[in-house]
Amino acid sequence: MARPKSEEKRNTLLSVAAQVFAKNGLSASTASITSAAGMAEGTLFNYFKGKDDLMNTLYVEIKNDLASTMLCGNPKTDSPKDVMHHIWCNYVAWGARNPDRLAVLHKLKVWEGLKPDIPESTTACFDELQKMVNNAIACGALRDVPYEFMLAIFASNAETVMHYIKQDPDRADFYTEQGFQLFWSGIAGDLH
């Protein structure tokens, strides 16, 4: 190979694209991305088939980043509440640390052109969580709610929290804990 395609350049493009899209919207030009990345306009197309491909790739990349961050450092505990609290905190902290990536994620989620069915390689990682949740439901520790639905509420509540933290970063911990308690109280079964 004359010069191998550099993984680093690819990553730079993705991360710069996230910043540019966050700042200027998805309608930001590919030229503005390559220029911000210090590359020639054409270089982007060596790494991605087109703008669409870049955007879809970015979507997957952010979702994977988020998913692995959420599960990172899983505590050795059998308590569903503790496990979910851990994940919750990881989630919210990631959002606070990566406001650009979070913003882009939201934009991409409502983007026409998002390839369907890219998504759920992600959720595979959550198998263990699902098992735990189902067990907890069976023994009455959790309200009998569809797993997917619960997860969606979890996510939307967490993102509401992130939204508030972005506007008022000083009270990050407050919102994080308040939010989780709201979620948990809603979800917890009668036994607790």
Place this chain on the structure above:
Amino acid sequence: MARPKSEEKRNTLLSVAAQVFAKNGLSASTASITSAAGMAEGTLFNYFKGKDDLMNTLYVEIKNDLASTMLCGNPKTDSPKDVMHHIWCNYVAWGARNPDRLAVLHKLKVWEGLKPDIPESTTACFDELQKMVNNAIACGALRDVPYEFMLAIFASNAETVMHYIKQDPDRADFYTEQGFQLFWSGIAGDLH
């Protein structure tokens, strides 16, 4: 141009724009909107300063529609739970009835170019609700959570419900009630 001749044409443009934006994204051309509305390309600019203006106007219009729908038929009851349940149901039903407008609302919310502080002429309508909530918090009927924050959780949960209803319309009632219970259990104070 403040009060154009035909209020009807203006409304047609807004409602057609919502459909077109929902289907094809905010990048849909103004020509595709006027064409779908059976008007000439230039006509749009007799009613709106430009595409941006159309979009901002549409955003406000949808938000106002939603707000007034939510409060519509307010039940004569002092129970915060009943009041919120009533609003919740109105909200969810509106979303189920107006999937296009809901979709556009989501797209516009993450649109760069949304004029900030178009704002909350909307929330004025919710003054009474706010008073009720604050009273409920004071007497322990509701968890002590910032009003705005609670509203945001309320909205995001409701929208999660709408999302599920869109995919599985037959279980609309189930999701509506499950969702509200989750929300209410989370929000309710220790007294209940």
Place this chain on the structure above:
Amino acid sequence: MARPKSEEKRNTLLSVAAQVFAKNGLSASTASITSAAGMAEGTLFNYFKGKDDLMNTLYVEIKNDLASTMLCGNPKTDSPKDVMHHIWCNYVAWGARNPDRLAVLHKLKVWEGLKPDIPESTTACFDELQKMVNNAIACGALRDVPYEFMLAIFASNAETVMHYIKQDPDRADFYTEQGFQLFWSGIAGDLH
């Protein structure tokens, strides 16, 4: 209508395109055409779906022009030789008068992207000629050669003549007559 699409502008575009293509090849940019026509870049696309459409339209337009020119002023005579001589002269004279259009015709004929089956609306005009040729063959006045094949030889010989006239315009008449005699001697049956 606000301003009707002007047939004149359309014709200007076609004729300027022929000149530009003749001079710079089919790879000439659409911008170079509109600029030479004194119009804005976008205007071309009001009149043609795209560059391909312009080129296909131009091809048809030139062929039709040529065909009607060839048949123009048909002499009242029953002699196949006289009729073909008349057409031959019209053909060659057109080529000498319209070197650009002739050049573009040649370029377009070998252009990938030429829509198939556009062509032969043209040949309909030649029905009478075909009848005459077939009669002449039947009575031995013309060699028994497929009509289409004979026409093709006719055309290619005529274009060879045009080619020579372009390089040596002073001897136009000489080449025209020489060429026709070559063609006619080849095609004539034994009776003549």
Place this chain on the structure above:
Amino acid sequence: MARPKSEEKRNTLLSVAAQVFAKNGLSASTASITSAAGMAEGTLFNYFKGKDDLMNTLYVEIKNDLASTMLCGNPKTDSPKDVMHHIWCNYVAWGARNPDRLAVLHKLKVWEGLKPDIPESTTACFDELQKMVNNAIACGALRDVPYEFMLAIFASNAETVMHYIKQDPDRADFYTEQGFQLFWSGIAGDLH
């Protein structure tokens, strides 16, 4: 770069280029050629100064191939008719055997960018033919027509024949002979 290492690679490039140009037009990318040839993009530029050079070289190469094929196996006869018939058949047979090269030749002939006067190293081979023709004209065996002009008619008629053979290969012999008779009858002097 005059004599690159691998003559074979150079020839491969030329012959693959002919196929690709025939199929996709002269606007085919250099990358598509090298890729079809199983080489790296840059390799083409080790053998040719640029795309233009490749195309001009290809033009000359095909013309030389054609010329030597036409004269190949020259029969020991003094009859101009037999000699021309021999050449005619070689010509037509070459075209039927090499439709791609024939197609490219036509495309290149109308290509802007063809270097003028690459020229007629080719025609040198035809010196003997020219002598024979001039003699035949002098003694009345051939019509008194400029040699170059006669050659052009010869070529255009032959190519018309090739065109018909391409569409109807089963009647190749028929068209070949019909075509030659047409040509010869046209060209022959009064003595025959």
Place this chain on the structure above:
DNA sequence: AATGAATGAGCGTTCATTCAT
């Protein structure tokens, strides 16, 4: 000599907006 990633000028096309009718 061979490679292919990097380059950036140039292209066809779109589209919000203007304005003559």
Place this chain on the structure above:
DNA sequence: GATGAATGAACGCTCATTCAT
């Protein structure tokens, strides 16, 4: 007021060419 042809800046993308490896 309604129209839609005219406009031209801006875009995504291609591709011949270079050159570090």
